[in-house]
Amino acid sequence: MQPLIEVRNLRYRYEDGTVALKGVDFRLDPGESVALFGANGSGKTTFVMHLNGLLGAEGGDGRATVSVCGMPVEKRNLAAIRRKIGMVFQDSESQLFMPTVLEDVAFGPLNLGLDPAAAVERARTALARTGMAEAAARAPYHLSAGEKRRVAIAGILAMDPEILVLDEPTTFLDPPARRSLAELLHNLPQAKILVTHDISFARSICTRAVFFLNGAVAATGSIGDVVEQFGWGFTPEKNAPGR
């Protein structure tokens, strides 16, 4: 079976000299949902930015080290790859840049070459799927954090991607909004990559976890095993003050 995403020996160094990735290997199969865990600065976000070419790789042997749906992530494939991967950023404020919700969700379909009527139809369908149909005419800055996140996801779904990449999707969300987001994502058929620190949220969506440590993959396996291995589990009794 051909993997949706295959990454081999991915390395990356920022312009200031910081080494962010040190030879990452990764694979995502169709229908799979994977959580990426790791401390702040461990390279998770840098890694996912490579999946649709937002950051360029410095492969060790000079050949493409990242491929999506069989296409190497290179300039000539970027348009096609960005149709396959929908990326939801950590801060939805950066993702919602159009004057109204409907125009924002239609931004992607219009870039795919759809005519305005078809783009609007796609946008309305995506807003309905995320429960935000009523907000179509509103300005994005009038929405709550949870609503912004849903609209950001609608903007991605409107492009009909095969893979969803979500970077810290529960940031700024209160528990009801978090629960409703988990239900929404759980019901979406796409393969998913979830960058998160939220173990319980990841459990509700993903079956596998990858743990990043200092720019490298330190472990991969079931969420329970990975969490246990790195002591990321949180039990109230164990962590209560005074114990």
Next chain:
Amino acid sequence: MHHVVLERWSRQSSPMHRGDPRVKVLNLLVFLVVLSTAHRDLVQIAVALGGLLCCAIVWSRLPLMGALGRAAVVLPFSLAFAGVCWIAGDPTRGVHLAVKSYLSALAVLLVVSTTPLPALLRGLESMGAPRFLLMVAQFLYRYLFVISEEAQHMAKAAQSRGATAAGMMGRSARFRAAAGALAVLFARSYGRAAEIHRAMLARGFQGHLETLAALHFRKADLALAIAGMLGPVALRFAVERFC
């Protein structure tokens, strides 16, 4: 959450609000040319044109006093130059400058308050305004609120640690702190711009911002165009001929 008065006004309903943005922009241009080229009997012409604007504001169901007050935002600048003219021995020129700038601001306010920004930008685009400039205007408008909120968060953080506006006065160390805060705000804005660009690329942006709806020119727009263009010209002609 910010409540933007002009944004709220522009989303109201009136015959003026329903007008084609291109017609409103053309009417505005005619008004500005009529006003700026008037020299003889300027006070009478200003009264007549000001009355015309007041009628249009009332017809647009906008609060008259609120609009008159908001247009006065230009007065500190124009009065400064008017003062310079006065000191230079040409008080008439100073009065003309102040009157023309205030009425021009009121006319612009009327157009902006009766046309949602997306429609206004779409109208300007169809009239041949540079697309890149309009994109900059759109993003500036959208993220002005975000940057303003970030500035307010920083101000609150400073206040919570004892900073006061009065304490800033006359203390060089605190001026330096304020300058540092401005630098941080600039850096954050720059970072935000980079994030937005990445989010746009991730949704297939290739340098051209597509728009959804086309503009429609109706019979009512023809009437608005005739009234809006002939009104100021006829008033000036009448004042210059009969006063």
